[in-house]
Amino acid sequence: MKFIAIELGAIDELISNRFLQSVEFEQGKAFSAILTAQIKRAVLSPKLEVTKADDGVFITVSSISLESRFLILDLEQSRMFQGVSDADTLFITQKLMRFAKKIWEGLALNFAERIFSGTTKAVLFPFRGYEQSPYRVTIEREPWGDRLAKRGHRGNFLLAYKAGREGGDAARENAELTNFRKAYEAIPEVRQRIQAGSGKKPAQSMSLTQLQVLELEPAPVNSSSLYRSLDDWLPLLTTQQRRFVEQPINGPYRIEGAAGTGKTLSLMLKAVCALRTAQEAKSALSLVFVTHSDATKRTIQEVLSVIDTYGFTGSDRNVSSQTLKVCTLSELCAEELRQSISESEFIDRDAMESKGLQLLYISEALQEAMRDDFPSHERFLTPGFASFMKSEESWRITEMFQHEISVVIKGRASEDLNRYKKLPTLRYGLPIGSDADKGFAFTVFRLYQDRLGAVGQFDTDDVVLTAIGQLDTPIWRRRRMREGFDAIFIDETHLFNINELHLFHFFTKKEGPYPIIYSVDRSQAVGDKGWTSADIAKTLTDQADSTPQEREERMKTIFRSSPDIVNLAFSIVSAGATLFTNFDNPLEAAASAFTDAEERLTAEPCYLAVPNDEAMIEHAFSRAEQLQKELGCKRSQILIVTLDEKLLDRLATFATERNKAHLLLKRRGDALAVESASVSGQFVIGHADYVGGLEFFAVILVGIDNGRVPPVGEDLVESSKHFLSYAAHNRLYVAVSRAKYRVEILGEKARGPSKLLLPAINANLLQISDASL
Structure with a gap:
């Protein structure tokens, strides 16, 4: 195949259909396969036609005219997709189509899109940052200009004729037009074939080796709500997610991925799907879903109340054959220790609150x-x-x-x-x-x-270690077949420490292979710094060897954040990975699933320098109000977050004194509190430790400047510097990855940006400017 011609109407569908943004969807995978000539045709969307012509392929809507506009990819001349992965092939094409539409509609371009004045050339850099010689695609905006002008078709065609990492002189070089002429001259024939109905080929006549694609109607842009039933969710999942959800539970399973890839949702769907399958088979199945805190437990219970239309959640094991219990680890231990420890003896049932009180007791002991x-x-x-x-x-x-x-x-x-x-x-x-x-x-x-x-x-560690002592006994091993669970689901495993992880495998009915299904993103907040994924797996499943037989799914498609925010998060995590050998990078090969309509709400992340802390706090609320207007959202969809406890107190005090309606987060992942802020029209303020598991339209980070993130000082010893830098990377990554459309970072001008942001600034992923009050 020498060329691909994509018509403007088809571009509109290709950039707006969420299933065509990632190769983790069957349709996106099929689109990439067409681009690389792995298959000849597939149903990408009910609105699209894929038509084979001599030496090329046309992707159009079902009705085109001689006046239609086309983006032509000269694959022979550019070798655009040679040595490029399927995911990157799709990403490059999506960026090219968006760029083409901007050129035709005269829209503003971003940093990676350039039109050279005085020439007919344009250049796109689809992959932002990271490299000295970035990948680029060169476009001729007026191919065969004089001849097309005589036919009245001037400006209707764009030709992508060069790609790769080598530079060139766009003003002087000329594109070879052989394949462009073939594409142009084939348009009348393609138009006639579509009108005659020969553009569609019956599915049954396809070769068995060709990729079969499920036809799905595109979901609306604002379809990010978690509140859907299992049957409503299944068609919206990526191929990888659906495989994970529907696969039988018969051993340990780890699901990894960056923030916003749908790990928690996938766990919930898998649990309900397994219970439904057991109900249809009339077999007993008892599951437990363990969360890290009461706040996340309540959120998951609320989402499950919609997903689980069968009533599995909360059902009594003594009455129902299929049950799903949602609880914290402390609650699970308390049930087993109810003979040995009373409610009042727990330092706190909530793990986050427990560790907060633990800090106060340790502080007194240290003094x-x-x-x-x-x-x-x-x-x-x-x-x-x-x-x-x-x-x-x-x-x-x-x-x-x-x-x-x-x-x-x-x-x-x-x-x-x-x-x-x-x-x-x-x-x-x-x-x-x-x-x-x-x-x-x-x-x-x-x-x-x-x-x-x-x-x-007793603190959480006391309770857990006591529970291990009571469970690792002949009595419990005899009782676990009756009182244990068929499978255990663990959300946010990275928040548990070694003591807590050692406990889970005792609660299964059988000993090995342990049916423990868990999600992990070690970059968010590792319970035990220094762990590797293999360490976590070994501890959870209690295997003697260091390579437990465990299946793994690594989610790559990020649904929450815009491509620019994903790139910024990638830069932060990459900087951490160079400092700490065990710092996991969950964003390797990650891709955003944003459609063109969603990207229009985005803006490049920026760092705003302000004169002093007072101005910074005032500007944070000023920007929050402005972003609310720009995005047309509720106040509760704007997060003001900091990594500094003192700044958090000052933000809350300022909001109170100036009568700024606000909610101060007090628990990690408290989605119900954010929901109440939505009803009462409040901005959300919080420390980075409490924003995990939440999602906002825009995030304003306050005080991310040099000397404050991470804290520095002449008296800091090397070990303390490492500890604080590690924690700062965790927290900054979590805070940035909460944002869907916008990230703005504020810092004191005299200090300069935090060193954690310098890689992003050097790669032009974060724009610096002075704040205008």
Whole structure:
């Protein structure tokens, strides 16, 4: 195949149909296969005709005229798709079609689209940033200009004739027009074939080796609501998602993907689909869906109330054969420990709230240890650890001690000092360098435990470790066939630490292969920094070897965010990946599924420099009000977020004093609170730790400047710098990936942008300007 001709009416359908934006949909895969000549024809949409002509293919609507406009891709001359993946082939073509439409309609171009004045040439850079010699496509805007002008067809054709990473002189070079003339001269014949009805070929006459494509009506642009039944969702899923949802549960399964790829939705759909299949087969199936916090539990229960039209959710196991229980891990443990621990003894049932209270207790224990014990320990400590304890900001030390206590002392050492001393130190944790250092850390741990004992409470780690002790017994192994679950679904596995992950496999009815289905995006907020995906899989399924037999689906199509926001998030995660060997990059090979209509609401992410913090806070609300008007959305669809606790307090105070209607997020992923803000017309304000699992039209990040994200200081030791930088990458990625259409970042002008943003700025993925108040 030497050329592809795409008519303007077909371009409108191809760029607006959501199923044609990604190769994870069958239609998108078929479109890519046509572009690369893997198949000759397929049903891409009821509105489109795919017609084979001599040496080429025409993609048109069902009615074209001699005046129709065409984008011609000269595949022979440009070798546009050679050495390019199917996903990139589709992406390049989508960008080309959007560019062509902008040229014909005289619309504003973005940074990656250029028309050279004084010439008839244009250049498109479909892949923004990252490379010294970016991939480009050169377009002739007036092919065969004089002759077409005489026939009255001037301006009706665009020719993409050159592609690759090599530059050139667009003003002087001339496109070879052999294939263009073939395409132009074939138009009358193609038009007659379509009118005669020969453009459509019966499906049954297709070769069995050709790709068969399901015809689906395009979903409306504003079809992002989660509130649909299972049957309504199935036609809207990508091929990969649908395969995951409909596959039988017969072992461990991991679903990975960046923020906005639909991991949680896929888990919910799979659970309900499995229960429906069991109901049809008249077989018993009992599932449990474990969430990290009460807020996300309530959100999932509400969405399931619509997805699950069969009433599986909340059904009593003693009455129904098919049931789905939604709960937090603390609630699941409490049921098994109801004989040993009372409700009042839990530090908090919500995991996020529990860890917040845990920080306060550790802070008190740390202050006591520094006052009473540190002077006697100091001369035995390594210089680095002693300096860290004396000079580092106390709250940062508290956060690192919380991690050390939960992950190492309780999780890996089982609260035994001798075992603790034999364990290797965490890569991104306290700068411990000797047994003496560990002795002081253990002293802080004992003081923390004394405080829990004084108030008669247990923290999450206590509850989990106690549960493991009670479940890893002959009595439970005998009872688990009756009281265990047929399968366990875990949402946001990356938020659980090692202790919590060790617990899940005890709740299955059978021992191995464990039917545990879980989602993970380790870049969002790793419960145990330093983990790899293999570590998580090994812990969850309790396998002795390091390569548990586990199936995996990696979701690549991002439905939430615009391409520009995906690129910005990619840059942030890539910077983290270069700093930390275990920092996962979920955006490799990721692609946005935005249609042309959705892209019109987008704008390039920008960094706005403001004079000082007061101006920054004022400007955040000013921009929120302006973005609300530009996007025509509710106030609750605008998020103002920061990574700094002090700035968060000042944002909330400013909003209160100026009577700005606002909701302050207090729990992670509290979608119901955001829904109430929608009813009352409030902007949403929150710390990055609490915005995970949520989605907004626009996100305004406040205080993302040098010295504040991540915090720096002359007194910071190297280990503390690593810890804070790791956490800052996590939080910034989470905050940016909440946005659908717009991201604006505010910082103090004197400080300059955060170093975490510099790769994005250097790659022109983030535009810098001064804020105008």
